Amino acid sequence: MAILSGLGEWFDKGRRSFAGWQEFIGETTVDCLSLIVRPRNFRFGDFLLAFQRASYSGLAISTGIGFLLGLILAFESAAALRSFGVEVYVADLLTIGLFRELGPLVTAIILAGRSGIAFAADIGTMKVDEELDALATMGLRPVRFLVLPRVAAATLAMPVLTVFAELAGLVGGAIVLRVMDVPTVVFWAHVESTATLFMIVFGLAKACLFGMLVGLIGCFSGMRTKATADGVGVAATAAVVSSIVAIAVTDGILAVVCYIWNV
Amino acid sequence: MERVIELRNVYAGYGRSVILRDVTFDVMKGEVFALLGGSGCGKSTIMKHMIGLNPVLSGDLTVAGMRWTAKTRAKLCRKIGVMYQSGALFGSMTCLENVLLPLEEFSKLRRKARRARAMELLADVELADAADKMPSEISGGMRKRVAIARAMALDPEVVFLDEPSAGLDPITSASLDELILRLKREKGMTFVVVTHELDSIFRIADRAAMFDKARKGMVALGTPAALRDSSPDPFVRKFFNRRKTDGR
Ligand SMILES: Nc1ncnc2c1ncn2[C@@H]1O[C@H](COP(=O)(O)OP(=O)(O)OP(=O)(O)O)[C@@H](O)[C@H]1O
């Protein structure tokens, strides 16, 4: 019985937060579209600040993780490919892996842990301090003020961060192969022949999509913060966990779609 | 006299939890109306209904003859100014930018004139020299005064102040009272003020409503002097006569 009622409660909670999410997405879409009519309503200063925090300040970690990722991937796969004497194909594997999947994925997870959490905590603190109420009674929409600049910043920061992570990953791979006596020119030749424009653009588009998800989920969690002692902490945790789940699920769906369409 | 805010049999609260039952009173144009009561009795709750943040649980609440609905919201927001209990300044903006924000969004003034107006508002609350400070760099009392300046920015018809003088020294608190009285006199503004300060109540309030947490409702309504001198309710008398016991 307890299990049943627990399940019911859980289901009810899920239903309500889904309704909240729908409403949030609706409001965001409306406010976003209304920018077409009045572009000056976009809070450009807030956007720049959020973009700078998401991109410039996150560059070091994304590049570093990308580099390590390339290094490790190359090392592990080279060990296997070496027994066939074809360790140069590590370059092909790395190119496809990084550009299509791992570059956007890993960068998005880093973004969730850095910026998504910051969005949730910032907005959550504002909510607890009644600042969101203050906006509302001034007749200003919190979504336009707080959500749009941050979502735009996260969406646009992702491709920048991803490119850096991917290039760093390739450099990591090149170093491993150099150590295994594959000349760097050969490595780059393989990278060039494997990488297609479609692959790169697809990866970056995916990066933008993930960035948008992280931004939206971060802001949504912040706006739903409860005014309790641990409210902001709960919101921040929820932001990271839900972002990572959303990214993984979206990536999975995209992978299946790509497989079906054979691209 | 014209009624600005009308409450008829309002049940106040959040979702399913009722905080105050069956509240009925009016706020007249140009008066200072005080909301009194102990901590946690629901003063902020009823104020949140009046400023349209939360819908009333039942009953009828109108501001300037309109209920809070999606249609009237934009219009009503322009008629009110609110100072929240915590100040609720935007932490990422300086004090001046906080006061400028409503002007930038809604007034038709030019850039220079907007700045001048914002500085004037800050000077009104005696904080012209804190204009370029961030809210985190000033004291709680100063933050409240900046919040009052922000609430006044667009010359609203009704100004809601949630505990404006809590945490202020007696002199600043008295000068705030004078500011309220001046705005009432010169601009005919209406004020709804939550306060605990007896001195302040007698200085500024034309009428007051008093709430009791235990009875979950309004227990008195009238001028402060009438509440003090002739209320039949022991709770109300105790509230007004604590002056004698706590030596103030
Ligand atoms: N968001 C909320 N949801 C549910 N209950 C709430 C909420 N906010 C406040 N309450 C409850 O409503 C009651 C009244 O709170 P309110 O903030 O209106 O008191 P108050 O009279 O303003 O007190 P104070 O003088 O301390 O500010 C309290 O018992 C509080 O626990």
Ligand SMILES: [Mg+2]
């Ligand atoms: Mg209160």
